[in-house]
Amino acid sequence: MISLLPQKIKKTVEMNLFEFIPNDKVSSQNPSEKPEIVTPEQLNTFSKIDALDFKLSQYFNNKFIVQRSLTRQLVSFQANKMIASYRWYKYKEAFSAPLVGYLLSRYGIESGKVLDPFAGSGTTLFAASAAGMGVDGIELLPIGEQIIAARLCLEREFTVDDFADIKRWLKKCPWKQSNERYPLQKLRITDGAYSPETSDAIERYMGAMQKENERVRLILRFALLCIMESISYTRKDGQYLRWDYRSGRRKGGKTFNKGEILNFDEAICAKIEEILHDMKLVSGHLEKHDQGNIHLFKGSCLDIMPELSCDSYNAIVTSPPYCNRYDYTRTYALELALLGVNEKELINLRQQMLSCTVENRAKDLLAINPQWAKAVEAADQQELLQAILHYLEDQKAQGKLNNSGIPRMVRGYFYEMACIIAECSRVMKQNAYMFMVNDNVRYAGASVSVDMILSSIAQKLGLQVENILVLPNGKGNSSQQMGEHGRDSLRKCVYIWRKA
């Protein structure tokens, strides 16, 4: 591990001007909003943001560590692709089970209870449980809930007869002969996502499923959820679903070709086979290990966390949505439609999510929980955050943002995160660790140091910043290179906080 100063080299204000010229070299998953020319007023604000960013980086100077063992593969879903059970549903925003295992063992967390307030596909839940710990998760979207429910059912409730039923489905493909059809929920944003033959096959598959018991139905529906993108004309693309030219829909460009669109029968049989194959491994694994209890709360962590008891968790391992405009309710729309979510429910889910899209309206946090006054105050007093918000509002007023919802989204993101951090701090035991995976972002040319802003807020809310582990960024992360690239690199980090 090498300790270094992030963005340490600050040259003159003139140099900073050049650092903000639009054609910077940063490649990021985050859409950057770049001004075409830099005005004197912008320069002033940039200088202020820059100075505050520098001040904060000086303050956290000895906390930053570039950790080579934290590869992108480990911190993303990639490392799960080869692991039985984790590989079934490719939840692209997931982190990996080995990352959770690494953090728990590296920081000596061996017993007690773990929490993940943004459980997603349940990586923390299953990895911490496999390490023998009890785990609670909170997840808002029904797709995450289904992935977790299906895995729990397969690993803990499935009977020999249930397995025989699934094998029968693989052998006999009952949907091919079925006349029962279960109509697919139609959503405006998913209309026309499948060819007529695929739609028909899905409806017959769902129809035939209704004859099975609840557990078998859950697993058959899960297998279908796992393949929906691959049999559709769409591809998940962060902010929305991208449409293949064969769909006849225009969004995503007339020329987008997603490549092979899988045949329903082949794709579903391959997925069922994969699940059956892994279950053999998992049942072998289960016999050898004591697994901790898993409990999933369904809903928004903003509503659920205040209900949790104080001082009850030995660790929190989590990754919230990033402040990057990714809209899970759009990218997971096929799956949500299959799960019966209607238009109104979809909009409600979008609004309940942590503010990370330009469509999120401001949430009245103090009306949700008056106890959050201190968290709101911590965000109010975070100088760098306030300078960034001021700049973005100013850019909006000048009509320079390509979407006027950006300032509201960034504000909502940090204020809501402040409240969630306050809750995490409250429910953690003394000396417990909190690990958070998150990315920095950039809007209108201004870098938003999410890592330092959230760490500074966390400190106001009873958590000590032990380290901010930085992923090596491909360009090389030696102190010298970090200095040279300075503002170019949008850090991807794992924050290590501890309840003081």
Ligand SMILES: C[S@@+](CC[C@H](N)C(=O)[O-])C[C@H]1O[C@@H](n2cnc3c(N)ncnc32)[C@H](O)[C@@H]1O
């Ligand atoms: C980065 S993903 C977490 C992925 C997870 N670590 C995994 O390995 O699968 C963030 C998750 O937060 C969920 N989420 C967003 N807003 C939420 C809220 N208000 N309450 C609970 N979950 C929320 C999203 O649905 C998404 O699944």
